[in-house]
Amino acid sequence: MTATDTALRHELSDWCGSGGAEEFPYDGVIDRLRAVGKHFLDEELLSLLAECRTLLLEADAGDTGDVRADADGAGDVRADAGDTGRVRAGTGGAGGVRDAHAGPFLDVLLDKFDDRYDYPSYTALALLRRGAPGDRAGWEVLRRHRDRTVLLLLADLIGFERLVLDGTPCDPRGMLPDALLLNKRLRLAVRVMEPAALRALDGAVDPVAVAATPGRTPAGELADAVLRTTTAGERLLLRTSVQPVYVLHDEYLFLRVLQSFEATFAFMSATLDEAVRTLRAEQPGDAAALIAAVADVLRESLPLFSLLATMQPESFRLFRQFTEGASAIQSEGYKTFESYCSTPARARLDSSAFLSVPDVRGEVLAGRETVQGTWEDVISSGWLTEPDAAAVRAAALQLEAVHQRWKQTHYRLAVRMIGTRTGTGATEGVPYLASVISQRLFPAMEKQPAVG
Numbered sequence: 001m002t003a004t005d006t007a008l009r010h011e012l013s014d015w016c017g018s019g020g021a022e023e024f025p026y027d028g029v030i031d032r033l034r035a036v037g038k039h040f041l042d043e044e045l046l047s048l049l050a051e052c053r054t055l056l057l058e059a060d061a062g063d064t065g066d067v068r069a070d071a072d073g074a075g076d077v078r079a080d081a082g083d084t085g086r087v088r089a090g091t092g093g094a095g096g097v098r099d100a101h102a103g104p105f106l107d108v109l110l111d112k113f114d115d116r117y118d119y120p121s122y123t124a125l126a127l128l129r130r131g132a133p134g135d136r137a138g139w140e141v142l143r144r145h146r147d148r149t150v151l152l153l154l155a156d157l158i159g160f161e162r163l164v165l166d167g168t169p170c171d172p173r174g175m176l177p178d179a180l181l182l183n184k185r186l187r188l189a190v191r192v193m194e195p196a197a198l199r200a201l202d203g204a205v206d207p208v209a210v211a212a213t214p215g216r217t218p219a220g221e222l223a224d225a226v227l228r229t230t231t232a233g234e235r236l237l238l239r240t241s242v243q244p245v246y247v248l249h250d251e252y253l254f255l256r257v258l259q260s261f262e263a264t265f266a267f268m269s270a271t272l273d274e275a276v277r278t279l280r281a282e283q284p285g286d287a288a289a290l291i292a293a294v295a296d297v298l299r300e301s302l303p304l305f306s307l308l309a310t311m312q313p314e315s316f317r318l319f320r321q322f323t324e325g326a327s328a329i330q331s332e333g334y335k336t337f338e339s340y341c342s343t344p345a346r347a348r349l350d351s352s353a354f355l356s357v358p359d360v361r362g363e364v365l366a367g368r369e370t371v372q373g374t375w376e377d378v379i380s381s382g383w384l385t386e387p388d389a390a391a392v393r394a395a396a397l398q399l400e401a402v403h404q405r406w407k408q409t410h411y412r413l414a415v416r417m418i419g420t421r422t423g424t425g426a427t428e429g430v431p432y433l434a435s436v437i438s439q440r441l442f443p444a445m446e447k448q449p450a451v452g
């Protein structure tokens, strides 16, 4: 046992001794995790962390009179956490201020230990969703939240990569890329950040320069502008949401890109839901604008794939040995977005595409309303004018075209990274991705003329 291990064990024991009233020793735990990888944390430390989680659950039960179990059966101490993630414990608890982030954090950290490791836990989605506006918040609020999240994730990535360029890398630091590759990585991160920064960060980027040559805003300045505005809660979120399975530098990039896409899918799903409701409420112009906004944000996100293509394939092949069982085929955000466009064909619903996301599949089978289905209904009801029907259809086809580009780029990236290897989501890999390219989000809208 190293001196660091001993110190960390003491910190954790002290925290347990305080009944969870102190701030959880995130730094020590995260430093240890990033030094060895989640897959290689030792059993003794994991057991101690599991005891900490039990203590949190018991303290929570003392406060509320009951212990709530979350969908995984693991403890859930989520509460109204405010900005810093700290809540006041009730009289039955420690009587102090307890840390509401610690429970979800420990659930993510202990996923392999609990034998429930999957894509949502690998990407720490439960942490990223904390503080998100409700799905019915309105599309501008949702887009602001997506923009803010993507800016934070990528600013943090830039900070991590700059440490290598400055000669002071931090963990995970195995197989460091060279400066040429890192500088390319920074430019591509900036490409994704600029449109979000134009909307969400006053004065941080020059709109004229971005329109002329995207990706030229100095990465360090943009990242600093974002990080200067972070709250304590956001800093905690950034610190705790990268939990790599191994020790290689490039896994940090992989996680931040997946998380940026997830923030984008969440916005897309909720906004398409709003588009359906808007269409039902006989406001077709607004529905077309919402669908177009979804297409725009997905288009702006495409360079995330170019950014990820700077991952060294040999790094990826090494660390993906330990991500087995976690695949974006389990992304609920992606399948929710897809199933708001139109109801997927029965064969797709019964394939691993939807069997990997049982909750979303259940919602579809329960009769989720879709953009395409609603569009057809309102056309046959007779109130939709030809120009309005055409506007909705044009926006949908715009989204279709961007999504086709998304799938083709994803396919090419997978060929480059894994070649003929199987997927971590139990498919045959690249052949699966090739087979889904021909599928369409809006098959009927593509075929049909605007008004029937």
Ligand code: HEM
Residues within 6 Å of the ligand: 257, 258, 261, 262, 308, 316, 327, 328, 329, 330, 331, 334, 352, 353, 410, 413, 414, 415, 417, 418, 422, 423, 424, 425, 426, 427, 428, 429, 430, 432, 433, 436
């Ligand atoms: C190194 C980069 C990547 C590789 C090699 C890769 C590979 C794969 C493979 C092989 C599958 C099939 C399922 C499986 O067996 O795992 C898959 C599915 C999928 N991936 Fe990726 N992927 C990569 C990056 C990404 C990124 C950045 C995203 C964004 C979230 C993503 C989203 C998806 C989605 C949504 C599916 C399910 C597609 C469907 O069911 O139609 N992938 N990926």
